[in-house]
Amino acid sequence: MSVMEQGTHSLIELLETIADNKYVLGDRLVEVGVSGPNLEATLSAIAMAQGELGHARLLYNWCFDLKGVKGKKPDIQAQTGKAFQTAVNVQNWISLIASLYAINAAIDIVFQTVLKTSHSKVASRIQKLVREQHDHIIYAENWAKQLLLDQGAVPYRFQEALREAAEEAKAWLAKVEKSEELKKEGYFPETPSFPEKFEKRLQQLNAEQLVQAK
Amino acid sequence: MQKQAVDTKKYWEALKEVMDPEFPISVVDMGLIYDIQMNDGEVHVTMTYTAVSCACMDWIESDIKNRLLAEEEVKEVHINVVWDPPWTVDRLSPEGREKLKYWGVSAK
Numbered sequence: 316m317s318v319m320e321q322g323t324h325s326l327i328e329l330l331e332t333i334a335d336n337k338y339v340l341g342d343r344l345v346e347v348g349v350s351g352p353n354l355e356a357t358l359s360a361i362a363m364a365q366g367e368l369g370h371a372r373l374l375y376n377w378c379f380d381l382k383g384v385k386g387k388k389p390d391i392q393a394q395t396g397k398a399f400q401t402a403v404n405v406q407n408w409i410s411l412i413a414s415l416y417a418i419n420a421a422i423d424i425v426f427q428t429v430l431k432t433s434h435s436k437v438a439s440r441i442q443k444l445v446r447e448q449h450d451h452i453i454y455a456e457n458w459a460k461q462l463l464l465d466q467g468a469v470p471y472r473f474q475e476a477l478r479e480a481a482e483e484a485k486a487w488l489a490k491v492e493k494s495e496e497l498k499k500e501g502y503f504p505e506t507p508s509f510p511e512k513f514e515k516r517l518q519q520l521n522a523e524q525l526v527q528a529k
Numbered sequence: 530m531q532k533q534a535v536d537t538k539k540y541w542e543a544l545k546e547v548m549d550p551e552f553p554i555s556v557v558d559m560g561l562i563y564d565i566q567m568n569d570g571e572v573h574v575t576m577t578y579t580a581v582s583c584a585c586m587d588w589i590e591s592d593i594k595n596r597l598l599a600e601e602e603v604k605e606v607h608i609n610v611v612w613d614p615p616w617t618v619d620r621l622s623p624e625g626r627e628k629l630k631y632w633g634v635s636a637k
Contacts, residue, residue, distance in 0.1 A: 369582020373612075439613030444581050446615060 322500035327378050328397075329425070329491060334374035335394035336402055336418050341368035343405040343414070352408060356458070360411075363451050370444050377440055399487065401480040409469065412462060413476035416455035416520075419448055421484035424512045425491060429502050437502070456520065463522055474522050481517055485510050537565040540572060540597060547592045550585045554628050556593065560620025563611065570604035572597050577616045586610075 341364045348360025372391065379388045402414045426445050430438050462473040488509035497503055544562055545555045556562055556576070564575040574593060578586060594606040618636045621629070629636045 365584060366580070366582045369580065369584075373581050439611065441612075443577075443612040443615040447581055 321496045323381055325494050325496035326500070326502065327381050329494070329497065330374045330378050330381075331395050332397040332487065333422050333425075334371045334378065335396070335398035336422070337367045337371040337374065338391070338394045339398040339402045339405075340415060340418060341365070341371060343402065343411055347405060347407060347411045350408075356408075359454060363415075363454065366447055366451060370448065373440070373444060399480070399483045401476075401483050409462060409473050410476045410480070412455055412458045413473060413480040415451065416459050417477060417480035417484045417517075419452045419455065420516050421488055421509075421513055423448060423452060424488065424509055424516070428504070428507050428509075432501055432503070434502060459520055459522075463520070477517075477520075477522060481513070485513050488513050537567055537572075539600070540565045540567065543596050543600060544574075544593060547589070547596050550588055552629065552632065552634070554625045556589060558622040558625030558628070560616065560622065560625070561589075567603075570602060571607060572603050572605070573607045573609065575609045575611055577611055577614075579616050581612065 344360045344364035344367060348357060348364060351357035351360050375391050376388050399414070399418065401410070402418060405411045405414050423445065426441050426448075429441065430445065432438075459473065459477065463470050465473075491497070492503070492507055492509045494503075498505060541557060541562070544565075545557045547556050548554065549556060549559050549561075552559070559579070561578060562574065562576050564573075566573040574597070576593075578589075583589075590608050593608060597603050597606045621636055626636045
Protein backbone atom coordinates (compact mmCIF):
# COMPACT_ATOMS: atom_id res chain seq x y z
CA MET A 316 0.00 0.00 0.00
CA SER A 317 1.45 3.42 -0.94
CA VAL A 318 1.91 6.21 1.60
CA MET A 319 -0.98 8.07 -0.01
CA GLU A 320 -3.22 5.01 0.22
CA GLN A 321 -2.27 4.46 3.84
CA GLY A 322 -3.14 8.09 4.57
CA THR A 323 -6.52 7.73 2.89
CA HIS A 324 -7.14 4.47 4.74
CA SER A 325 -6.38 6.16 8.08
CA LEU A 326 -8.60 9.11 7.22
CA ILE A 327 -11.47 6.73 6.37
CA GLU A 328 -10.91 4.90 9.66
CA LEU A 329 -11.05 8.21 11.55
CA LEU A 330 -14.14 9.48 9.73
CA GLU A 331 -15.98 6.17 10.07
CA THR A 332 -15.33 6.09 13.81
CA ILE A 333 -16.75 9.60 14.14
CA ALA A 334 -19.67 8.78 11.84
CA ASP A 335 -20.46 5.58 13.77
CA ASN A 336 -20.53 7.46 17.05
CA LYS A 337 -22.79 10.12 15.60
CA TYR A 338 -25.03 7.45 14.09
CA VAL A 339 -25.38 5.74 17.47
CA LEU A 340 -25.83 9.05 19.31
CA GLY A 341 -28.60 9.99 16.88
CA ASP A 342 -30.31 6.68 17.53
CA ARG A 343 -29.95 6.99 21.33
CA LEU A 344 -31.13 10.63 21.31
CA VAL A 345 -34.39 9.40 19.81
CA GLU A 346 -34.79 6.23 21.87
CA VAL A 347 -33.82 7.72 25.23
CA GLY A 348 -34.39 11.41 24.50
CA VAL A 349 -38.06 10.89 23.71
CA SER A 350 -38.62 10.33 27.43
CA GLY A 351 -36.38 13.17 28.57
CA PRO A 352 -36.83 14.91 31.95
CA ASN A 353 -39.05 17.65 30.47
CA LEU A 354 -40.68 18.69 27.22
CA GLU A 355 -37.91 21.13 26.24
CA ALA A 356 -35.25 18.49 26.82
CA THR A 357 -37.15 15.97 24.72
CA LEU A 358 -37.77 18.37 21.84
CA SER A 359 -34.10 19.39 21.84
CA ALA A 360 -32.99 15.76 21.97
CA ILE A 361 -35.08 14.89 18.93
CA ALA A 362 -33.80 17.93 17.03
CA MET A 363 -30.23 17.00 17.92
CA ALA A 364 -30.85 13.41 16.86
CA GLN A 365 -31.60 14.72 13.39
CA GLY A 366 -28.41 16.77 13.58
CA GLU A 367 -26.22 13.85 14.67
CA LEU A 368 -27.68 11.57 12.00
CA GLY A 369 -27.11 14.28 9.40
CA HIS A 370 -23.48 14.58 10.48
CA ALA A 371 -23.12 10.80 10.26
CA ARG A 372 -24.59 10.82 6.73
CA LEU A 373 -22.16 13.56 5.64
CA LEU A 374 -19.17 11.63 7.00
CA TYR A 375 -20.26 8.25 5.61
CA ASN A 376 -20.79 9.83 2.18
CA TRP A 377 -17.35 11.39 2.41
CA CYS A 378 -15.92 7.93 3.15
CA PHE A 379 -17.74 6.55 0.10
CA ASP A 380 -16.07 9.27 -2.00
CA LEU A 381 -12.67 8.40 -0.53
CA LYS A 382 -13.29 4.74 -1.31
CA GLY A 383 -14.05 5.69 -4.91
CA VAL A 384 -17.77 4.90 -4.84
CA LYS A 385 -19.32 6.58 -7.87
CA GLY A 386 -22.91 7.69 -8.42
CA LYS A 387 -25.67 7.34 -5.84
CA LYS A 388 -24.34 6.60 -2.38
CA PRO A 389 -25.43 3.36 -0.71
CA ASP A 390 -28.09 3.54 2.00
CA ILE A 391 -26.63 3.41 5.48
CA GLN A 392 -28.36 0.62 7.40
CA ALA A 393 -26.04 0.31 10.39
CA GLN A 394 -22.84 1.61 11.89
CA THR A 395 -19.59 -0.01 10.75
CA GLY A 396 -18.82 -1.31 14.25
CA LYS A 397 -16.47 1.42 15.41
CA ALA A 398 -18.84 3.30 17.77
CA PHE A 399 -17.79 3.53 21.41
CA GLN A 400 -19.30 0.86 23.64
CA THR A 401 -20.44 3.49 26.14
CA ALA A 402 -22.51 5.13 23.40
CA VAL A 403 -24.00 1.83 22.24
CA ASN A 404 -24.94 1.04 25.86
CA VAL A 405 -26.74 4.35 26.52
CA GLN A 406 -30.05 3.44 28.15
CA ASN A 407 -31.04 6.49 30.20
CA TRP A 408 -30.82 10.27 30.29
CA ILE A 409 -27.73 10.27 32.51
CA SER A 410 -25.61 8.06 30.25
CA LEU A 411 -27.03 9.84 27.18
CA ILE A 412 -25.80 13.25 28.34
CA ALA A 413 -22.46 11.79 29.44
CA SER A 414 -21.87 10.20 26.02
CA LEU A 415 -23.21 13.18 24.07
CA TYR A 416 -20.81 15.47 25.90
CA ALA A 417 -17.72 13.25 25.95
CA ILE A 418 -17.98 12.09 22.35
CA ASN A 419 -18.73 15.45 20.77
CA ALA A 420 -16.09 17.19 22.87
CA ALA A 421 -13.52 14.62 21.70
CA ILE A 422 -14.59 14.93 18.05
CA ASP A 423 -14.51 18.71 18.34
CA ILE A 424 -10.89 18.62 19.52
CA VAL A 425 -9.88 16.53 16.49
CA PHE A 426 -11.84 18.61 13.98
CA GLN A 427 -10.66 21.94 15.41
CA THR A 428 -7.10 20.76 14.87
CA VAL A 429 -7.83 19.63 11.31
CA LEU A 430 -9.45 23.01 10.57
CA LYS A 431 -6.18 24.73 11.43
CA THR A 432 -4.19 22.72 8.89
CA SER A 433 -3.74 23.54 5.23
CA HIS A 434 -6.23 20.89 4.10
CA SER A 435 -8.74 23.38 2.75
CA LYS A 436 -10.82 20.68 1.03
CA VAL A 437 -11.15 18.77 4.29
CA ALA A 438 -11.91 21.95 6.21
CA SER A 439 -14.63 22.94 3.76
CA ARG A 440 -16.35 19.58 4.33
CA ILE A 441 -16.53 19.92 8.11
CA GLN A 442 -16.94 23.66 8.73
CA LYS A 443 -20.72 23.58 8.94
CA LEU A 444 -20.71 20.35 10.95
CA VAL A 445 -18.33 21.85 13.53
CA ARG A 446 -20.58 24.90 13.94
CA GLU A 447 -23.66 22.75 14.47
CA GLN A 448 -21.82 20.39 16.77
CA HIS A 449 -20.87 23.34 18.96
CA ASP A 450 -24.57 23.79 19.82
CA HIS A 451 -24.81 20.12 20.80
CA ILE A 452 -21.82 20.49 23.09
CA ILE A 453 -23.29 23.56 24.80
CA TYR A 454 -26.56 21.68 25.33
CA ALA A 455 -24.81 18.60 26.76
CA GLU A 456 -22.52 20.73 28.91
CA ASN A 457 -25.42 22.62 30.47
CA TRP A 458 -27.30 19.39 31.12
CA ALA A 459 -24.15 17.90 32.62
CA LYS A 460 -23.90 20.81 35.07
CA GLN A 461 -27.58 20.45 35.91
CA LEU A 462 -27.19 16.73 36.62
CA LEU A 463 -24.11 17.35 38.74
CA LEU A 464 -26.16 19.74 40.88
CA ASP A 465 -29.20 17.44 41.05
CA GLN A 466 -30.52 15.60 44.11
CA GLY A 467 -29.89 12.15 45.60
CA ALA A 468 -27.78 9.69 43.63
CA VAL A 469 -28.04 11.56 40.32
CA PRO A 470 -24.79 13.58 40.61
CA TYR A 471 -22.75 10.49 41.51
CA ARG A 472 -24.35 8.37 38.82
CA PHE A 473 -23.69 11.08 36.25
CA GLN A 474 -20.11 11.49 37.39
CA GLU A 475 -19.60 7.75 36.96
CA ALA A 476 -21.24 7.69 33.51
CA LEU A 477 -19.11 10.64 32.43
CA ARG A 478 -15.96 8.96 33.73
CA GLU A 479 -16.70 5.85 31.66
CA ALA A 480 -17.61 7.76 28.49
CA ALA A 481 -14.62 10.09 28.87
CA GLU A 482 -12.22 7.20 29.43
CA GLU A 483 -13.22 5.58 26.14
CA ALA A 484 -13.13 8.88 24.27
CA LYS A 485 -9.71 9.72 25.69
CA ALA A 486 -8.33 6.31 24.74
CA TRP A 487 -9.57 6.89 21.19
CA LEU A 488 -7.95 10.33 21.09
CA ALA A 489 -4.65 8.82 22.23
CA LYS A 490 -4.91 6.21 19.44
CA VAL A 491 -5.76 8.82 16.80
CA GLU A 492 -2.83 10.96 17.94
CA LYS A 493 -0.45 8.08 17.28
CA SER A 494 -1.47 7.75 13.62
CA GLU A 495 1.71 8.44 11.70
CA GLU A 496 -0.20 8.36 8.40
CA LEU A 497 -2.54 11.18 9.43
CA LYS A 498 0.42 13.26 10.59
CA LYS A 499 2.33 12.48 7.41
CA GLU A 500 -0.66 13.64 5.36
CA GLY A 501 -0.68 16.86 7.38
CA TYR A 502 -4.06 16.43 9.07
CA PHE A 503 -2.45 16.95 12.50
CA PRO A 504 0.78 18.49 13.73
CA GLU A 505 3.47 16.22 15.20
CA THR A 506 2.12 16.50 18.75
CA PRO A 507 -1.55 17.50 18.67
CA SER A 508 -1.96 16.74 22.43
CA PHE A 509 -5.50 15.46 21.99
CA PRO A 510 -5.83 13.65 25.36
CA GLU A 511 -4.44 16.66 27.23
CA LYS A 512 -6.85 19.04 25.47
CA PHE A 513 -9.72 16.67 26.25
CA GLU A 514 -8.71 16.45 29.91
CA LYS A 515 -8.60 20.24 30.09
CA ARG A 516 -12.07 20.52 28.63
CA LEU A 517 -13.42 17.99 31.12
CA GLN A 518 -11.91 19.97 33.96
CA GLN A 519 -13.96 22.95 32.86
CA LEU A 520 -17.05 20.97 33.87
CA ASN A 521 -15.76 20.98 37.42
CA ALA A 522 -17.58 17.69 38.01
CA GLU A 523 -15.69 16.54 41.09
CA GLN A 524 -15.99 19.83 42.93
CA LEU A 525 -19.68 20.16 42.10
CA VAL A 526 -20.44 16.66 43.41
CA GLN A 527 -18.31 17.11 46.51
CA ALA A 528 -20.03 20.39 47.28
CA LYS A 529 -23.42 18.63 47.39
CA MET B 530 -13.12 23.26 -28.52
CA GLN B 531 -13.56 25.58 -25.56
CA LYS B 532 -17.05 25.53 -24.09
CA GLN B 533 -18.92 28.80 -24.11
CA ALA B 534 -20.32 30.07 -20.84
CA VAL B 535 -24.04 30.71 -21.15
CA ASP B 536 -25.99 33.42 -19.39
CA THR B 537 -27.62 31.61 -16.49
CA LYS B 538 -30.03 34.35 -15.43
CA LYS B 539 -33.04 32.37 -16.68
CA TYR B 540 -32.06 29.39 -14.53
CA TRP B 541 -31.80 31.57 -11.45
CA GLU B 542 -35.29 32.83 -12.27
CA ALA B 543 -36.51 29.27 -12.82
CA LEU B 544 -35.22 28.20 -9.43
CA LYS B 545 -37.18 31.04 -7.85
CA GLU B 546 -40.14 28.75 -8.48
CA VAL B 547 -38.64 25.94 -6.40
CA MET B 548 -39.79 26.35 -2.83
CA ASP B 549 -38.09 25.26 0.35
CA PRO B 550 -40.45 22.55 1.69
CA GLU B 551 -40.39 24.03 5.19
CA PHE B 552 -40.96 27.69 4.33
CA PRO B 553 -42.79 29.35 1.44
CA ILE B 554 -39.52 30.79 0.18
CA SER B 555 -37.63 29.81 -2.95
CA VAL B 556 -34.29 28.08 -2.74
CA VAL B 557 -32.81 31.18 -4.39
CA ASP B 558 -34.24 33.56 -1.77
CA MET B 559 -33.14 31.19 0.98
CA GLY B 560 -29.61 31.69 -0.35
CA LEU B 561 -29.09 27.98 -0.96
CA ILE B 562 -27.90 28.38 -4.54
CA TYR B 563 -24.25 29.43 -4.81
CA ASP B 564 -23.60 29.09 -8.52
CA ILE B 565 -25.16 27.93 -11.79
CA GLN B 566 -23.18 27.03 -14.90
CA MET B 567 -24.55 25.84 -18.24
CA ASN B 568 -22.50 24.01 -20.84
CA ASP B 569 -23.77 22.00 -23.82
CA GLY B 570 -27.16 21.27 -22.31
CA GLU B 571 -25.74 20.38 -18.90
CA VAL B 572 -26.59 22.62 -15.98
CA HIS B 573 -24.25 22.47 -12.99
CA VAL B 574 -25.76 23.81 -9.77
CA THR B 575 -23.55 24.45 -6.75
CA MET B 576 -25.65 24.71 -3.63
CA THR B 577 -25.78 24.25 0.11
CA TYR B 578 -28.38 23.60 2.79
CA THR B 579 -29.28 25.45 5.95
CA ALA B 580 -28.14 22.45 8.01
CA VAL B 581 -26.02 19.35 7.43
CA SER B 582 -28.96 17.37 8.78
CA CYS B 583 -31.52 18.89 6.41
CA ALA B 584 -34.16 16.20 6.03
CA CYS B 585 -35.40 17.56 2.72
CA MET B 586 -32.21 17.23 0.66
CA ASP B 587 -33.47 14.59 -1.77
CA TRP B 588 -36.78 16.39 -2.12
CA ILE B 589 -35.20 19.78 -2.85
CA GLU B 590 -32.66 18.31 -5.29
CA SER B 591 -35.40 16.48 -7.11
CA ASP B 592 -37.47 19.68 -7.37
CA ILE B 593 -34.45 21.61 -8.68
CA LYS B 594 -33.70 18.96 -11.29
CA ASN B 595 -37.31 18.72 -12.44
CA ARG B 596 -37.65 22.48 -12.77
CA LEU B 597 -34.44 22.93 -14.73
CA LEU B 598 -35.19 19.95 -16.97
CA ALA B 599 -38.45 21.68 -17.89
CA GLU B 600 -36.31 24.14 -19.89
CA GLU B 601 -36.14 22.84 -23.43
CA GLU B 602 -32.39 23.16 -23.91
CA VAL B 603 -31.49 21.49 -20.60
CA LYS B 604 -30.61 17.83 -21.03
CA GLU B 605 -28.90 17.09 -17.73
CA VAL B 606 -28.68 18.67 -14.28
CA HIS B 607 -25.76 18.06 -11.93
CA ILE B 608 -25.99 19.21 -8.35
CA ASN B 609 -22.87 19.72 -6.27
CA VAL B 610 -23.56 20.22 -2.55
CA VAL B 611 -20.93 22.22 -0.68
CA TRP B 612 -20.63 23.28 2.97
CA ASP B 613 -18.21 26.12 2.49
CA PRO B 614 -19.06 28.92 2.89
CA PRO B 615 -21.50 27.62 5.50
CA TRP B 616 -25.07 28.87 5.17
CA THR B 617 -26.12 31.56 7.64
CA VAL B 618 -29.16 33.86 7.71
CA ASP B 619 -26.96 36.48 6.05
CA ARG B 620 -27.50 34.58 2.81
CA LEU B 621 -31.26 35.26 2.79
CA SER B 622 -32.34 37.68 0.09
CA PRO B 623 -34.25 40.82 1.20
CA GLU B 624 -37.37 39.18 -0.26
CA GLY B 625 -36.74 35.99 1.69
CA ARG B 626 -36.17 37.99 4.86
CA GLU B 627 -39.48 39.81 4.38
CA LYS B 628 -41.34 36.55 3.86
CA LEU B 629 -39.88 35.03 7.00
CA LYS B 630 -40.85 38.17 8.89
CA TYR B 631 -44.39 37.87 7.55
CA TRP B 632 -44.58 34.29 8.84
CA GLY B 633 -43.20 35.34 12.21
CA VAL B 634 -39.83 33.63 11.80
CA SER B 635 -36.76 35.45 13.08
CA ALA B 636 -33.99 35.90 10.54
CA LYS B 637 -31.47 37.57 12.82
